[in-house]
Amino acid sequence: MLERVSGYDGAEFVVGEMEDATAPSLVTLDAMIERRLAGEPLQYVLGSWQFLGLELLVDPRVLIPRPETELVAHTAFDEAARLGVRRGGTDHWDVVGTDVVVDLGTGSGALALALATELPETEVWAVDVSDDALRVARANVAGVGGSAATRVRVAAGSWFEALPDELRGAVRMVVSNPPYIAEHEVESLPRSVIDWEPYGALVSGPTGLEAIDLVIAGAREWLDAERGVLVCELGAEQGDAAADLARAAGFPDVSVRRDLSRRNRVLVARTGPSDTSAE
Secondary structure (H helix, E strand, O other): OHHHHHOOOOHHHHHHOOOOOOHHHHHHHHHHHHHHHOOOOHHHHHOEEEEOOEEEEOOOOOOOOOHHHHHHHHHHHHHHHHOOOOOOOOOOOOOOOOEEEEEEOOOOOHHHHHHHHHOOOEEEEEEEOOHHHHHHHHHHHHHHOHHHHHOEEEEEOOHHHHOOHHHOOOEOEEEEOOOOEEHHHHHHOOHHHHOOOOHHHHEEEOOOOHHHHHHHHHHHHHEOOOOOEEEEEOOOOOHHHHHHHHHHOOOOEEEEEEOOOOOEEEEEEEOOOOOHHHO
């Protein structure tokens, strides 16, 4: 909070820490401290948070970007490379997206913008049913700017319903961080989470698998039948159930990736057989 109100970051803050604070900065700092003492998450108090090097606007309209979702992004990068999608940023404004990537339940737009930044030849659809969340996502698209911003399309709707019909069967990758908390788990969540973050982005339903099931069932229809992939964040205990749902939906190649704590975290479901020579 001190770094934010002073305008100094990192080493700059150490150099300038003995400078007198201005009256406006003290007022701002006092207000931030009061909000934090009331239990508001630091990320909302600051008003922005980093996700894979992107500084994103965050507030109670959207989930706070977390390290688990960074693993989803890295997994998506790897899967894109396996499919032959070029990686590496570009500042060229005339780049046209030739591969379609869909981020379902985009929230702040973190995954969509990370993918557009890392995969410079993609067209990325950022979908959410919440108008409030989409306002944040649009602000973040504008804030990122550059070629990435020109290739992100923000769409309102429930899951795949937001997509134009011509994308059916033509999507290269679907990524999602859907709600996956079960209703009976709500009381075990930290108050800083359940009191502040959007309930609908956290809680899926009685089992916690309701949204995951919808994403998996719909993805098979929208993905390229031979070279498509679904990358979906999971709860730590949902790996086996999600893998079973993906196989039942017709995905021939299904795996679950673990996070640094060795917990199941990311479902990877491919429409075609595994090309081990490319991995």
